[in-house]
Amino acid sequence: MLAHHSALVPARPTGHSAPGGLASRRVLGDEWARSGGGRGRSDLGRMCRMAGLGSDLSGDEDHPFHVPVLLAEVLDALGAGGGGNYIDATFGAGGYSAAILRANPASRVLALDRDREAVRAGAALVAGARGRLTLVESRFGEIAEVARAHGFAAVDGAVFDIGVSSMQIDRPERGFSFRQDGPLDMRMSPEGPSAADLVASESPDRLADILRVYGEERHAGRIARAIVAARDKAPIRTTLALQRIVAAAVPPSRDGIDPATRTFQALRIAVNDELGELLAGLVGAASLVAPGGRLAVVTFHSLEDRIVKRFLQGRTAPEPALSRHLPSEASPSRAFTRVAGPIVAGAAELARNPRARSAKLRFGIRGSAALAEDVSALADLVSLPRRGPERRRRK
Numbered sequence: 048m049l050a051h052h053s054a055l056v057p058a059r060p061t062g063h064s065a066p067g068g069l070a071s072r073r074v075l076g077d078e079w080a081r082s083g084g085g086r087g088r089s090d091l092g093r094m095c096r097m098a099g100l101g102s103d104l105s106g107d108e109d110h111p112f113h114v115p116v117l118l119a120e121v122l123d124a125l126g127a128g129g130g131g132n133y134i135d136a137t138f139g140a141g142g143y144s145a146a147i148l149r150a151n152p153a154s155r156v157l158a159l160d161r162d163r164e165a166v167r168a169g170a171a172l173v174a175g176a177r178g179r180l181t182l183v184e185s186r187f188g189e190i191a192e193v194a195r196a197h198g199f200a201a202v203d204g205a206v207f208d209i210g211v212s213s214m215q216i217d218r219p220e221r222g223f224s225f226r227q228d229g230p231l232d233m234r235m236s237p238e239g240p241s242a243a244d245l246v247a248s249e250s251p252d253r254l255a256d257i258l259r260v261y262g263e264e265r266h267a268g269r270i271a272r273a274i275v276a277a278r279d280k281a282p283i284r285t286t287l288a289l290q291r292i293v294a295a296a297v298p299p300s301r302d303g304i305d306p307a308t309r310t311f312q313a314l315r316i317a318v319n320d321e322l323g324e325l326l327a328g329l330v331g332a333a334s335l336v337a338p339g340g341r342l343a344v345v346t347f348h349s350l351e352d353r354i355v356k357r358f359l360q361g362r363t364a365p366e367p368a369l370s371r372h373l374p375s376e377a378s379p380s381r382a383f384t385r386v387a388g389p390i391v392a393g394a395a396e397l398a399r400n401p402r403a404r405s406a407k408l409r410f411g412i413r414g415s416a417a418l419a420e421d422v423s424a425l426a427d428l429v430s431l432p433r434r435g436p437e438r439r440r441r442k
């Protein structure tokens with residue numbers, strides 16, 4: 048079923064555009080594994096153990112590991128014990144991929160991640176999986192194309208674990224967090240404008256839109272004005288510089304949450320076009336899941352969850368009409384026979400992993416009806432308000 052790949056295969060251009068630009072697509076497959084994957088034996092062993100193919104899940108300061116969220120629930124939702132071909136759209140540290148492979152020795156996984164570092168670090172897991180795991184550096188907005196190119200055109204399940212990994216958020220040099228100082232970057236893949244570029248170049252109106260829509264920030268206007276006033280004096284280049292500007296612009300929060308939290312979420316979403324990617328990924332993945340197969344999505348905030356909920360519910364067959372005299376609402380756009388969720392972490396998981404606090408899992412079971420790929424009804428959940436050219440210009 049799996050294509051055999053050379054160690055690192057350069058990307059085939061696709062013409063699909065995103066703020067991050069087109070990532071060159073790299074593939075780690077079994078020949079990479081045979082060549083040793085360019086890593087030492089201890090790294091390889093550690094990655095496999097970390098991902099659950101063995102024991103001893105520990106990270107260190109340089110290599111903070113990501114603890115998979117809602118793992119048992121995800122495996123259940125995917126029906127992973129039954130085995131089959133699966134897509135892990137957000138490989139991260141490979142926690143889901145490894146668990147799917149471990150759940151059934153006949154299963155195969157195609158995994159994607161747009162983060163070059165995550166793909167590089169996954170080489171050891173690819174090696175340990177002996178041909179059952181293919182890992183591609185790609186955005187999941189391109190999932191359908193990537194899957195078809197690798198023999199995963201009809202799968203038993205696809206899973207998304209949306210958001211950032213611990214390896215991204217805990218490394219100051221990636222610029223996602225204001226807990227430690229670092230460059231104001233926030234890009235998951237190396238291409239495209241960084242958060243510093245957005246902060247330096249967007250108009251005050253556009254900055255306020257980003258903060259209001261993607262951060263649900265009620266002080267959006269104030270913060271945008273403070274950013275513009277600050278950047279007129281000196282470029283805002285670091286995470287702590289931005290955090291201080293935001294903290295000085297808004298009243299102190301009563302809930303103890305840092306006032307910059309929403310601003311950082313908003314910029315991260317904008318920099319990586321996260322909501323546009325999510326919508327494109329859902330459509331692509333739903334087109335790959337075979338009848339009876341599962342599409343499962345874990346989200347971490349309400350903007351993402353709303354998109355997943357409306358996407359799945361809008362394509363799910365209604366319960367059969369109570370009266371046989373009532374017209375049936377079944378339509379070809381009802382691609383899922385059943386949806387479930389939100390499923391949230393239990394007390395034991397929350398005690399182990401506080402990052403699971405806001406995680407929500409939803410999944411749908413694919414029926415045989417054709418998929419409605421038109422998502423224009425969801426566009427308002429993804430886009431910023433349209434503005435005329437003169438208002439977008441920087442003041």
Ligand SMILES: C[S@@+](CC[C@H](N)C(=O)[O-])C[C@H]1O[C@@H](n2cnc3c(N)ncnc32)[C@H](O)[C@@H]1O
Nearest residue numbers: 115137139140141142143160161162186187208
């Ligand atoms: C929360 S982590 C996934 C963790 C993973 N489930 C595990 O158990 O290790 C999310 C990952 O998705 C990746 N990601 C986010 N948006 C993406 C996109 N549009 N395309 C591909 N990967 C993406 C991030 O780079 C990150 O590595």
